[in-house]
Amino acid sequence: MRLAPLLALPPIALGIAAAVWMISSAPGPAQIEGSGPALPVRVMTVAAADLRPTATAWGNLRAADTWVAVAEVQGEVIWRHSNLEPGRLIPAGTEVLRIDPADYELALAQSQADLAALDAESAQLTAEAENTDRILELERARLALAEAELARTRTLAQQGTAPQSRVDEAERATLLARRTVAELENAMALIPSREARIAAQVARSEAAIDRARRALDRTTLTTPFGMRVTEVNAELFQTVSPGQVVIRADGIAAAEVVAHLPIGSFRRLLGDAPEGITLADMMRDLPATQIEVTLSPLSDPTQIWTARVVRIEGALDARARTVPVVVRVDDPYEGADPPQRLPLVPNMQVQIAFSGASMSGLIAIPEAALHGGMVRIASADNRLELRPVTAGFAQDGSVIITDGLAPGDRVMIDDIAPAIPGMTLTPVEAAR
Numbered sequence: 001m002r003l004a005p006l007l008a009l010p011p012i013a014l015g016i017a018a019a020v021w022m023i024s025s026a027p028g029p030a031q032i033e034g035s036g037p038a039l040p041v042r043v044m045t046v047a048a049a050d051l052r053p054t055a056t057a058w059g060n061l062r063a064a065d066t067w068v069a070v071a072e073v074q075g076e077v078i079w080r081h082s083n084l085e086p087g088r089l090i091p092a093g094t095e096v097l098r099i100d101p102a103d104y105e106l107a108l109a110q111s112q113a114d115l116a117a118l119d120a121e122s123a124q125l126t127a128e129a130e131n132t133d134r135i136l137e138l139e140r141a142r143l144a145l146a147e148a149e150l151a152r153t154r155t156l157a158q159q160g161t162a163p164q165s166r167v168d169e170a171e172r173a174t175l176l177a178r179r180t181v182a183e184l185e186n187a188m189a190l191i192p193s194r195e196a197r198i199a200a201q202v203a204r205s206e207a208a209i210d211r212a213r214r215a216l217d218r219t220t221l222t223t224p225f226g227m228r229v230t231e232v233n234a235e236l237f238q239t240v241s242p243g244q245v246v247i248r249a250d251g252i253a254a255a256e257v258v259a260h261l262p263i264g265s266f267r268r269l270l271g272d273a274p275e276g277i278t279l280a281d282m283m284r285d286l287p288a289t290q291i292e293v294t295l296s297p298l299s300d301p302t303q304i305w306t307a308r309v310v311r312i313e314g315a316l317d318a319r320a321r322t323v324p325v326v327v328r329v330d331d332p333y334e335g336a337d338p339p340q341r342l343p344l345v346p347n348m349q350v351q352i353a354f355s356g357a358s359m360s361g362l363i364a365i366p367e368a369a370l371h372g373g374m375v376r377i378a379s380a381d382n383r384l385e386l387r388p389v390t391a392g393f394a395q396d397g398s399v400i401i402t403d404g405l406a407p408g409d410r411v412m413i414d415d416i417a418p419a420i421p422g423m424t425l426t427p428v429e430a431a432r
Contacts, residue, residue, distance in 0.1 A: 038424040043378050043410040044369075045429065046401075048361045053268035054395055055354040057259035057325075058298070062346050064328055065251030067227055071240040072218040075099040080236055088229050089252065089333075097221040097234060097246065104219065108212035115205040122198045129191045136184040143177035150174045226252045228345075255332040255344045257295065258313055259352045260322040268393065271357030290357040293327050298349045303341060305329050307352070327352055363405050364398040369413045375405070376412040376419055378427040384412070386421050 079098035083090055090096060150170040156162035231248035234240055261269070269291050293307040306329070313324040332344035344350070369375055370391060377385040389404030405411070413430055 038382065038426040039416065040426040040428055041378070041412050041414045041416065042430040043412050043427040044365070046363050046365060046405055046409050046411055047407045048363055050358050050360045051362045051364065051395075051400070052358050053265070053356045053393075055261050055265040055269060055356075057261055057352045057354070059257040059259055059350060059352065060346075061255045061257050061332075061344055061348045061350055063228075063250030063252075064254035064256045065225060065227075067224060067247070067249045067251070068245060069097075069221050069247035069249075071099070071234075071244045071246050072242055073099060073104065073215050074239070074241050075101070075103065075219060076239050077234050077236055080234070084229060084232055084247070086229050086231060090223050090227055090229060090249070092223055092225045092227075094223045095220055096223060099219040099240065101216050101219040104212050104215040108209060108216065111205050111208035111212055115202060115209065118198055118202045118205060122195070122202070125191065125194055125198065129188065132184055132187050132191075136181065136188065139177065139181045139184055143174070143181050146170070146174040146177040221247065223249070228252050250346055252333050253330070255329045255346070256310075257327050257329075257350055257352060259325045259327055259354075260317065260320065261325055261354070263316070263321050263323055264393065265354075266323040266325065268359070269354050269356030271359065292355040293352060295327065295329065295350045295352045297342065297344070298351060300342065301351070305332075305344065325354075362392075363401045363407070364395075365401060365405070365411050366413055367394060367397055367399050368415065369411050370399050375401075378410040378412055378425050382425045382427060384419060384421055384423045384425055386419065 076099065077097065078100045081090070081094065081096040084096045150167075150173075153162055153167045153170040157164060157167045227249035229247065229249045232246070233244070234246040240246055271290060291309050293309060295305050295307050296303055307327045309325055310328045311326045313326045316323055329344055335341055336343035342348075365375065370389070373388055373391070374386050375389050377387050379385045387404055390402045392400035392402040394400075410427055412425070412427075
């Protein structure tokens with residue numbers, strides 16, 4: 001029983017060997033010379049053209065100007081404008097709040113009275129100085145006579161014709177005259193210091209008057225520009241304190257929004273910079289006139305508002321690699337007709353569209369024509385060519401090709417599979 005498989009092995013081995021020989025020696029499939037039918041495809045002939053780079057961003061509106069009215073004096077609110085309510089519009093130069101001025105009027109009256117008293121004291125001192133000066137002249141003349149009399153009396157006493165008591169009396173008269181002159185001279189010497197003291201008191205009273213007048217001016221609050229009231233923290237007969245915020249309002253002359261643009265998009269909007277000019281230089285001297293801006297509320301994209309770039313806010317966002325571009329819209333309430341046309345109010349979400357300086361000599365192809373860094377070209381003999389290219393940036397469904405294409409190249413825009421180089425094509429120029 002064990003010898004049966006061994007006896008059957010040689011015929012099987014011979015059969016396998018024969019099959020291998022027949023397969024290896026058999027002729028291959030016959031090759032027929034010729035080409036398949038040409039494949040019709042749509043192509044576009046590329047050409048250099050001018051292009052204005054665009055960018056889109058989104059953000060929340062804010063008022064370009066805000067007013068935070070802080071009470072600078074303490075007192076009771078005695079009057080409040082009827083339109084001083086959140087949401088109301090108030091023109092520029094409108095008095096909206098009045099604080100009781102009685103205490104500051106009394107302080108002003110007291111300071112003015114003190115100043116009048118000092119003026120009277122100064123006039124009195126001037127008259128006193130003039131009188132003292134006249135009396136001093138008279139006393140000096142009397143002293144001169146007394147000294148002359150003393151000299152004559154001493155001479156007579158030496159000659160024995162006048163008693164010593166007369167000499168003593170003449171000396172007493174002379175000493176009294178000297179004392180009077182000295183007192184008057186001292187009084188005249190004190191006049192400048194008294195004048196300086198009065199001048200200092202006058203300056204202090206004038207400062208008090210100015211302070212009282214400033215306080216009186218601060219008892220009324222007047223709007224510095226046209227505004228929309230957002231918050232009111234003062235009621236009639238309520239006492240307000242210095243430093244208390246009583247009114248908050250947003251200006252209605254202009255609205256702003258910060259658009260965070262990628263650095264590459266921002267560079268393209270500015271256009272080609274001269275050699276040696278950095279991004280920081282371009283941000284400092286922003287050529288805003290080259291950038292056109294429009295914005296639309298997300299709630300109603302049909303509304304189009306013309307805007308303008310005014311500045312770059314703060315620094316670049318290092319993490320997001322974006323530039324904070326501040327865009328301003330003038331007259332955000334112009335033409336408002338709710339609900340058909342809403343005004344541009346703070347916190348409204350908007351879309352901002354930028355159009356930069358024109359760039360010339362660019363080659364653009366549809367995004368669908370780019371396949372992983374390769375484009376499909378219809379050669380001069382209508383055969384498929386796969387060509388590597390360098391893509392710049394994409395915009396509005398097109399890709400800017402910076403290297404690999406030249407004007408006149410026919411780029412295939414249809415997607416075929418498989419795309420075999422050298423296959424025959426029937427190019428059909430696509431409508432632009």
